[in-house]
Amino acid sequence: MNRRDMFSAMAxxxxxxxxxxxxxxxxxxxxxxxxLYVRGNDLTDKAKSLEGAEVEMIGYMAPPLKLEIDFFVxxxxxxxxxxxxxxxxxxxxxxxxxxxxGSLRVVRYTDLIRVQGRLETGFKTDAETGFVSYVRLMxxxxxxx
Numbered sequence: 369m370n371r372r373d374m375f376s377a378m379a380x381x382x383x384x385x386x387x388x389x390x391x392x393x394x395x396x397x398x399x400x401x402x403x404l405y406v407r408g409n410d411l412t413d414k415a416k417s418l419e420g421a422e423v424e425m426i427g428y429m430a431p432p433l434k435l436e437i438d439f440f441v442x443x444x445x446x447x448x449x450x451x452x453x454x455x456x457x458x459x460x461x462x463x464x465x466x467x468x469x470g471s472l473r474v475v476r477y478t479d480l481i482r483v484q485g486r487l488e489t490g491f492k493t494d495a496e497t498g499f500v501s502y503v504r505l506m507x508x509x510x511x512x513x
Contacts, residue, residue: 401444465501
């Protein structure tokens with residue numbers, strides 16, 4: 369599955385969620401959006417080496433489709449509209465699915481957040497939502513910066 373197909377599949381999902389606050393932990397490596405991909409779906413050596421590890425990323429919460437959520441899309445730049453409500457051509461190619469273990473509170477799309485979670489990579493379809501992701505942070509916690 370290529371990135372275009374991945375974004376098309378993501379556009380079919382019905383709900384987006386978020387996580388709860390946590391301070392940055394000492395020793396947790398930071399992964400920047402520019403450190404995710406070499407080209408296309410090829411992950412960088414750094415991203416590959418962090419598979420399964422707790423990492424920290426900084427970005428923005430894309431507007432969710434509903435207020436009660438347990439996952440959200442982390443983006444490099446603020447998005448003023450729900451990415452699922454836009455055409456595939458307007459999707460950013462550097463998004464990360466952030467999945468929590470419980471309900472999350474939504475923050476404004478312009479609020480920069482620090483997110484920590486366990487990095488997973490590879491195509492995966494969520495059984496409940498049908499959401500297709502390539503890069504995920506699992507068990508996320510976040511704080512506004």
